Amino acid sequence: MAYSKTQIIEALQKVTATETSKNLVEAGHVKNVQVFGDEVVVDVISISPALHVKKKLEVDILKTVHDEVDTKLKIKVNIEVPEAAQQKANMIRGAELPGVKNIIAVASGKGGVGKSTVAANLAVALSNMGFQVGLVDADIYGPSQPTMFDVPNARPGSVHVDGKDRMQPVESYGVKLLSIGFFAGANQAVVWRGPMASKALNQLIRDAHWGELDFMIIDLPPGTGDIHLSLVQAVPVTGAVIVSTPQHVALADARKGVGMFQIDNIKVPVLGMVENMAYFTPAELPDNKYYIFGKDGVKHLSKELDVPFLGEIPLVQSIRESGDVGRPAILQENTPVSEAFEDMARRTVEELVQRNKDLPPTEITRITTMAGCSAVN
Numbered sequence: 001m002a003y004s005k006t007q008i009i010e011a012l013q014k015v016t017a018t019e020t021s022k023n024l025v026e027a028g029h030v031k032n033v034q035v036f037g038d039e040v041v042v043d044v045i046s047i048s049p050a051l052h053v054k055k056k057l058e059v060d061i062l063k064t065v066h067d068e069v070d071t072k073l074k075i076k077v078n079i080e081v082p083e084a085a086q087q088k089a090n091m092i093r094g095a096e097l098p099g100v101k102n103i104i105a106v107a108s109g110k111g112g113v114g115k116s117t118v119a120a121n122l123a124v125a126l127s128n129m130g131f132q133v134g135l136v137d138a139d140i141y142g143p144s145q146p147t148m149f150d151v152p153n154a155r156p157g158s159v160h161v162d163g164k165d166r167m168q169p170v171e172s173y174g175v176k177l178l179s180i181g182f183f184a185g186a187n188q189a190v191v192w193r194g195p196m197a198s199k200a201l202n203q204l205i206r207d208a209h210w211g212e213l214d215f216m217i218i219d220l221p222p223g224t225g226d227i228h229l230s231l232v233q234a235v236p237v238t239g240a241v242i243v244s245t246p247q248h249v250a251l252a253d254a255r256k257g258v259g260m261f262q263i264d265n266i267k268v269p270v271l272g273m274v275e276n277m278a279y280f281t282p283a284e285l286p287d288n289k290y291y292i293f294g295k296d297g298v299k300h301l302s303k304e305l306d307v308p309f310l311g312e313i314p315l316v317q318s319i320r321e322s323g324d325v326g327r328p329a330i331l332q333e334n335t336p337v338s339e340a341f342e343d344m345a346r347r348t349v350e351e352l353v354q355r356n357k358d359l360p361p362t363e364i365t366r367i368t369t370m371a372g373c374s375a376v377n
Helices: 005-012 051-068 083-093 115-128 194-206 226-234 248-261 297-305 317-325 336-358
Strands: 030-036 039-045 074-080 100-107 133-137 157-161 164-168 170-172 175-179 213-219 239-244 270-280 309-315
Touching: 005 030, 005 039, 005 051, 039 051, 051 074, 100 115, 100 226, 100 248, 100 336, 115 133, 115 175, 115 213, 115 239, 115 270, 115 317, 115 336, 133 194, 194 226, 239 248, 239 297, 239 336, 248 270, 248 297, 270 297, 270 336, 297 309, 309 317, 309 336
Parallel strands: 039 074, 100 213, 100 239, 133 175, 133 213, 239 270, 270 309
Antiparallel strands: 030 039, 157 164, 170 175
8 A cells, every 4th residue: 555745744744743733734743754654754853852742643653544544654753852942951950869760749738738648657657668769858947757767867978979079978768868956956956048048058058968869858847938849940849748637727728738839930830748747546436536637628729729639647646756756757667657647659650650641840939039929030
């Protein structure tokens, strides 16, 4: 059977071009089509240089041409990225952390909801799953991770890498850890203005030798402020996890936390929300649940905001005790608490995999002023 160039081009009209709603032909992204018997060579343009985007484009072309013309065709797809798009990608990659595949920010609208506890247990859970994990305690004014990981008196070492001296993170429970708490005395208050705190955060992230990491967890301070903006300006955050308790006063602030990451010029995908202190079960009544702070508040809010619900963590004394003695609660084997944290970590990974499949890499944010939402440009 003889095939024509016209048949191939008609088929390509059913393939959506990258970063536009137009089809390949309409967008002018088909550079050339050659037909040699049952062999077809298609030269197209991808506006996005991301590998997964280009791969999806190739798969779409192969499937569509096979479906529309003939499954026996041998098709070669050549994808070219315009120079301007590639230069932009190179600029974005310059902000990335070498060796760090995914950066997850753990945030909360207000303090006291267990954000640091969730961050610590998420990090250990991911490590237990076989991932290489680092954790940055970005709560500059109230660092708690050194205590939670039982390394309150540790000091990061120094290592010479690529001609530079870098900090060597402290390791505990399979997690590489850096915190301002390692550099300030237990009774020493950190009294810094925003720019100084932001500089300290950048040093913790960029002046350290993290090696190869599957996940870097960033434990952010409560609220929405300088540190949050400095983070999205410094590194491309893959996604955010928002922690809240179920009561209305916490949910109001959690809503703001989600909204911050969804500001147009920040656009960090929210991987989901975690409901901490969801219910209380007395040891003597293991089948009873008491909803002290309200029931399903975070679950309802996540549905309203159209973000995934990652799970609920019970209000259990052992979680507090584990944090105080420096042994994250997830290390309690085969308990409802460890299972809750494991489920939350699995759902977080599932949402991140889906995010990386569906969305392009996050870009760093350009910030020029500090006047509310208009601060981000």
